[in-house]
Amino acid sequence: MTNWKNLLSVSVLAAGISGTAMATELTVYTAVEAEDLARYAETFNKDHPDITINWVRDSTGVVTAKLLAEKNNPQADVIWGLAATSLLLFKAEGMLEPYAPKGVELLDKKFVDKSNPPQWVGMDAYVAAICFNTVEAAKLNLPAPTSWKDLLDPVYSGYLIMPNPASSGTGFLDVSSWLQLFGEEGGWKFMDALHNNIARYTHSGSAPCKLAAAGEIPIGISFAFRGAKSKAAGAPIDIIVPSEGVGWEMEASAIVAGTDNLEAAKTLLDWSITKTANEMYNTGYAVVAYPGVAKAVEFFPPNLSDAMIDNDFEFAANNRTAILEEWSRRYDGKSDPK
Amino acid sequence: MTAFLRIRELWKSFGSFVALRDISLDVNEGEFLCFLGPSGCGKTTLLRAIAGLDIQTSGSVHQAGRDISSLPPAERDFGIVFQSYALFPNLTIARNIAFGLENTGVEKSEINKRVAELLELMGLPEQANKYPAQLSGGQQQRIALARAIAMSPGLLLLDEPLSALDAKVRVHLRHEMKDLQRKLKVTTIMVTHDQEEALSMADQIVVMNHGSIEQVGTPNEVYTRPVSLFVAGFIGEMNQMSAKVGGKNRVVIGDLEFACNTGGLDQGSDAIVVIRPEDVFPVEPDSGKATPENSLKVHIDAMEFLGSFWRTHLTTTKLGGQNLIADFSVNAVQRLKMQEGNDLMVEMKKSNLIAFDAKSGAIA
Amino acid sequence: MSVSDVAPGPRIREKVGRDAWIQRGFILIIALYLIISLALPLYAMLSKAFEVNIYQLDQFTIAVSSEDGTFPDLPRNLADINAEIGVLGPDDMTASGDGRLSLTPFFPDFSFRSPVKYRIAGVDDSAVFLVGSERHSGKVPVEVDSNTFRKVVIRPLKAHGFQNFARYFSTPSLFQSIGNSVMIALVSTVITVTLAFWFAYAISRSCMRFKGFFRLVAMLPILVPSLLPGIALVYLFGNQGILKSFLLGHSIYGPIGIVIGSVFFTFPHAMLIIGTALSISDARLYEAAVSLRASRWRTFWTVTIPGARYGLISAAFVVFNLVITDFGLPKVIGGQFNVLAVDIYKQVIGQQNFEMGAVVSVILLLPAVLAFAIDRQVQKRQIAGLTARSVVFEPKPNRRVDLMWFGYCAVVAVFIVGIIGICQMAALIKFWPYDLNLSLNNYNFNRMDGGGWSAYGNSIKLGLLTAIVGTVVVFLGAYMVEKTKGFHRARALFQMLAMLPMAIPGMVLGLAYIFFFNNPDNPLNLIYGTMAILVVSTVTHFYTVSHLTAVTALKQMDVEFESVAASLKQPFTKLFRQVTVPVCMPAILNISIYLFVNAMTTVSAVVFLYSTDTALASVAVLNMDDAGDIAPAAAMGMMIFYTNAGARLLHSLGSKLILKRSEAWRRR
Structure with missing residues (x-):
């Protein structure tokens, strides 16, 4: 076995050496939406044509599972665009390479890991929101909700849909934000009541908004970015930001510990926090790490960043298992959809 | 002269079941040998051991002086024809025959010549480009034979080659195969359960039972001088009667005593005495001679006309309740005006009666 | 005379000829293939199910300072503290792989405002604890103030035991799935077998018209992934569905949807088996x-x-097995109704709880293996009862009865064609239900999750590779089992391994592959994340049916061909090339098309194994549906359908051509 490993690392090393001479290939794991990826790589390569990115893209849950499964056999060089909560899990497993990218001091502190040197840096935030189908709501005489608590009104019974926090990062940020907003006890009480109105829980975070856009379920708890896209596509929806404040999740980047392409990885991470990069993130995300870059995004609710709660990612990461277990215990055993 | 094929102390077992028990056998060059016996007697197993298809558990096989005991089939020197013929269905007749000739360094034109020759020999010269399924069963059998002898093997093995054919074709092919074998002078071993086939074709017959050889001999020997009760009963029709040895060369069957060679059997011991139906002769009533030895009066119970002879079922109270079957010529039946219900004197000559030890079945 | 039953001479060992060496080599290679692709991964999965995470309290020591910040007392072992005040019972020690245990409960007089400080250390390097998200391990103590001590959590260590199963059965949301899965499978089985029986009955026992057409339609569901009926049902009976009122207020998301969809995708399997029996x-x-x-x-x-x-x-067991192991359909239409196959996915992909995923896999194996074992027994008996020659039944026309059967079959055909048709319709509509104009927007897969058009390309590549590699491996394997002599034990083992995949649900196989191949100590982890692992898993997943097809064809060949070739001193390889393969060509083509179609439609095994470069069309259907892009999912599903239909067409043309060319020698 050891011989094999040696052989492998030698060949990998050889590949690495020959790689730097020509063009370095970086394997980058990401959960960024497919349609944005090509743009990211293109913009990056304008500045660094010598680094080729091999994207490994999937949903947040899958990428996280993949990275954890590969803990002892890492395939990725860099993680670029994955939920910060996931990066905190990797940090706890010792899977990340601490590195302070050039210019990290310019970023909003919220977007940088607290360790020194930081193990990850944030890019942008995606923010929870309610997608509200005005056409279907009118048919059903549903009033537009303005707050989370409004959603508890029995009039919405069976007309709400939200992601399952166990499989969806968006679902989890909703749950963790409610626990932070309403306190532990209040949060669960809120969810107990909400559960009575939920038609079903989807596996993906964008699905509730898409289903609301398609009129399948009039109200979807999802995230604002997705709502804006559906609205741009012509769906009759409003994006509602609940008055209590909204949970949010950060997309962040990090270097995978033990990468054979450390220099190239650092180059990518340096670039990922530049102004150029942040302007690029701003195309889809209204809130980005570089202060003063963000411009309004079409169909995005204004002042969204004011509504963002002061999210405690450490709380979210360290209590993730316990929260999900409790959530499953309360709501997952229900076999019949209402 | 040493034998062409020499088998010594050959055993074959499948788990705890012994399929072949201590087989030793010599086959002379150019001989046509038949393994004859009931199904399950081990004859096919022995053939497959000789071919190396299912190798024996112990014992040796020498062919033409060479020890082939442990060789795989491909390193032995034989051709084989199976009951199913195992012709390759997707190859033409010519290619089936040529299968073994290819890749042996033989020129293509040579192969074609040899194939044509063999087809000629088999009397099927026009069939070269047909497929096996387009031929009759008898034709297929001949193609399988042609394929087996194409490489002029030293030994030809035939595993029930005729049993898939209907009766008429079978009889016809017997002669053809025998002629061919004589022409080629190839040492041949044929497995069959059909005694007529064995009797009509073989130079030597090996009668097998329960994994052992019962008797080796010419067809005439095994027919007329069976060395065991099994051989006597297996080959041809045979009347079998329980008897007691009455003294030196005397046996008692029922109430009657007969002269019969009793060999080494002790007086008073149990014996089985046998006689072939055709060896039961009618005694001419008006011959004027004295009643011959070994004759008795019987009642004709039933008669069947079988073409060349009459099979008659004879009853008597004198033989301890045992009855006789006798085959009489058409001539004799007419002459003696035999018919069902009549009585008749018959004679069982001493030379035709054979006594066996009732316990072991061995010849007296 | 005493008869010895023991051969006196020395035992003869056959000299191993060239053919035998080659055959041994092949048997070894293919047995090795099955061991690597099946036995070892399953073993890895089983051991994973027994891997538990335990809080090893005795691995940690904690010292507490007095209020002035000095540490007068020696550090105390956490296990001792627990023994004293009993914070955790023995059952509380197990955690998931991602578990974290806060330390404050061990100190009843803890207050985050207190000036007391804490020093935490491990007794060796394996103990891991976090301060916030910062990872620490080892014997060097870490000192924190009371406020920070709130954020200190310890991590569990790996051990082996039955705790995962105990946990499974004490979690209602998990073990309820057993009942759900069995219930769904039973109901679907009863309905499918009943419908398929009458359908097959109508075809074999009546003189109705268009029998060929009905037979063709009944086979259509084989060509689509099992997710597709789920998508169709959303359009038919979802909240914006065309026929929503038919459900009388019940929701299609849940058992109703799963059962209807299951009936659709299992119908052809039941129809084929019952049709043959009739x-x-x-x-x-x-x-x-x-x-x-x-x-x-x-x-x-x-x-x-x-x-x-x-x-x-037999049909009942096959349907039961298909339904209980199916993952795609309940994923799409199951709503909140949990079933075992989806639980595996949720545990692994959603919660990264690999151990629990392995536990659910073991649970799912049980009914599947049981159904499979019973089915094998039944099939053996059926073969025994089949040997007698019988006369083929010729139905007599009866206008009224035939019309009735025609009506029945037409209803079933409308159901099947309707499901597929509605998907095609959905794929072409711009924005259901608000913009009903036709457009090809939904085919713009590159703008969606799931891998885009390259996923479609990958699927075709996987289909072709699976068909080629699989046919070669399966046919050679079957040949070695059927036509070689000796190695009885090796062949029996091989036969058993070849039958096993049928009982292994795809999800279980996929998960087992993660455990086995994604292991740095395994030299084979090179293929992890490549097309190769997808091909291997797909070939293995569909091994049994292919193997049985090959064995059946080989059994029809004369058993003495090999002996004849040996007597003619020709290598078996020549026989194999010139006779065996040409004669078995129809079966070989059937195996390849079976593998191709299944590689195109399968989701379950590959969903754990694909990577970005090897995204697949069937998985793209799943992921697009998952992301709410239902219309593009339907569009991709229809691409799979058309591809499979085309492949089938090519296959039947090819088969006809071969049969025509070999007409001369093939017996009718």
Whole structure:
């Protein structure tokens, strides 16, 4: 076995050496939406044509599972665009390479890991929101909700849909934000009541908004970015930001510990926090790490960043298992959809 | 002269079941040998051991002086024809025959010549480009034979080659195969359960039972001088009667005593005495001679006309309740005006009666 | 005379000829293939199910300072503290792989405002604890103030035991799935077998028209992934569905949807099996029944049903197995109704709880293996009952009855064609239900999750590779099992391994592959994340049916061909090339098309194994549906359908051509 490993690392090393001479290939794991990826790589390569990115893209849950499964056999060089909560899990497993990218001091502190040197840096935030189908709501005489608590009104019974926090990062940020907003006890009480109105829980975070856009379920708890896209596509929806404040999740980047392409990885991470990069993130995300870059995004609710709660990612990461277990215990055993 | 094929102390077992028990056998060059016996007697197993298809558990096989005991089939020197013929269905007749000739360094034109020759020999010269399924069963059998002898093997093995054919074709092919074998002078071993086939074709017959050889001999020997009760009963029709040895060369069957060679059997011991139906002769009533030895009066119970002879079922109270079957010529039946219900004197000559030890079945 | 039963001479060992060496080599290679692709991964999965995470309290020591910040007392072992005040019982020690345990409960007088400080250390390097998200391990103590001590959590260590199973059965949301899965499978089985029986009955026992057409339609569901009926049901009975009112207020998301979809995708399998059973029944029995003046009804119960009973039982088990192991359909239409196959996915992909995923896999294996074992027994008996020659039944026309059967089959055909048609419709509509104009927007896969058009390309690549590699491996393997002599034990083991995949649900196989191949100590982890692992898993997943097809074809060949070739001193490889392969060509083509179609539609095994470069069309359907892009999912599903239909067409043309060319030598 050891011989094999040696052989492998030698060949990998050889590949690495020959790689730097020509063009370095970086394997980058990401959960960024497919349609944005090509743009990211293109913009990056304008500045660094010598680094080729091999994207490994999937949903947040899958990428996280993949990275954890590969803990002892890492395939990725860099993680670029994955939920910060996931990066905190990797940090706890010792899977990340601490590195302070050039210019990290310019970023909003919220977007940088607290360790020194930081193990990850944030890019942008995606923010929870309610997608509200005005056409279907009118048919059903549903009033537009303005707050989370409004959603508890029995009039919405069976007309709400939200992601399952166990499989969806968006679902989890909703749950963790409610626990932070309403306190532990209040949060669960809120969810107990909400559960009575939920038609079903989807596996993906964008699905509730898409289903609301398609009129399948009039109200979807999802995230604002997705709502804006559906609205741009012509769906009759409003994006509602609940008055209590909204949970949010950060997309962040990090270097995978033990990468054979450390220099190239650092180059990518340096670039990922530049102004150029942040302007690029701003195309889809209204809130980005570089202060003063963000411009309004079409169909995005204004002042969204004011509504963002002061999210405690450490709380979210360290209590993730316990929260999900409790959530499953309360709501997952229900076999019949209402 | 040493034998062409020499088998010594050959055993074959499948788990705890012994399929072949201590087989030793010599086959002379150019001989046509038949393994004859009931199904399950081990004859096919022995053939497959000789071919190396299912190798024996112990014992040796020498062919033409060479020890082939442990060789795989491909390193032995034989051709084989199976009951199913195992012709390759997707190859033409010519290619089936040529299968073994290819890749042996033989020129293509040579192969074609040899194939044509063999087809000629088999009397099927026009069939070269047909497929096996387009031929009759008898034709297929001949193609399988042609394929087996194409490489002029030293030994030809035939595993029930005729049993898939209907009766008429079978009889016809017997002669053809025998002629061919004589022409080629190839040492041949044929497995069959059909005694007529064995009797009509073989130079030597090996009668097998329960994994052992019962008797080796010419067809005439095994027919007329069976060395065991099994051989006597297996080959041809045979009347079998329980008897007691009455003294030196005397046996008692029922109430009657007969002269019969009793060999080494002790007086008073149990014996089985046998006689072939055709060896039961009618005694001419008006011959004027004295009643011959070994004759008795019987009642004709039933008669069947079988073409060349009459099979008659004879009853008597004198033989301890045992009855006789006798085959009489058409001539004799007419002459003696035999018919069902009549009585008749018959004679069982001493030379035709054979006594066996009732316990072991061995010849007296 | 005493008869010895023991051969006296020395045992003869056959000299191993060239053919035998080659054959041994092949057997070894293919047995090795099955061991690597099946036995070892399953073993890895089983051991994972017993891997538990335990809080090893005795691995940690904690020292507490007095209020002035000095540490007068020696550090105390956490296990001792627990023994004293009993924070955790023995059952509380197990955690998931991602578990974290806060330390404050061990100090009853803890207050985050207190000036007391804490020093935490491990007794060796394996103990891991976090301060916030910062990872620490080892014997060097870490000192924190009371406020920070709130954020200190310890991590569990790996061990082995039955705790995962205990946890599974004490979690209602998990073990309820067993009942759900079994219930769904039973209901679907009863409905599918009933519908398929009457359908097959109509085809074999009536003189209705368009039998060929109905037979063709009944086979269509094989060509699509099992997710597709789920998508169709959303459009038919979802909240914006065309036929929503048919459900009388019930939701399609849940058991109703799963059952309807399951009936759709299992129908052809049941129809084929029952159809075969009905077509072999003996006409003489019917003649006897008529001559005895038995009524139609009586004849049905005394002749038809007993004749087809093994087919019915076999069909029932096959359908049960297909439904209980299916993942795609309940994922799409299951709503909040949990079933085992989806639980595996949720545990692994959603919660990264690999151990629990392995536990659910073991649970799912049980009913599948059981159903499979019973089915094998039944099939053995059916083969035994089939040997007698019988007379083929010729139905007599009866206008009224034939019309009735035609009506019934037409309804079933409308159901099947309708499901596929509605997907095609959905794929072409711009924005259901608000913009009903036709457009090809939904085919713009590159703008969606799931891998885009390259996923479609990958699927075709996977289909072709699986068909080629799989056919070679399967046919060679079957040949070695059937046609070689000796190595009885090796061949028996091989036969068993070859039958096993049928009982292994795809999800279980996929998960087992993660555990086995994604392991740095395994030199084979090179193939992890490549097309190769997808091909290997797909070939293995569909091994059994292919193997049985090959064995059946080989059994029809004369057993003495190999002996003849050996006697003619020709290598078996020549025989194999010139005779075996040409004669078995129809079966070989059937195996390849079976593998191709299944590689195109399968989701379950590959969903754990694909990577970005090897995204697949079937998985793209799943992921696009998952992301709410239902119309593009339907569009991709229809691409799979058309591809498979095209492949089938090519296959039947190819088969016809080969049969025509070999007409001269093939016996009718």
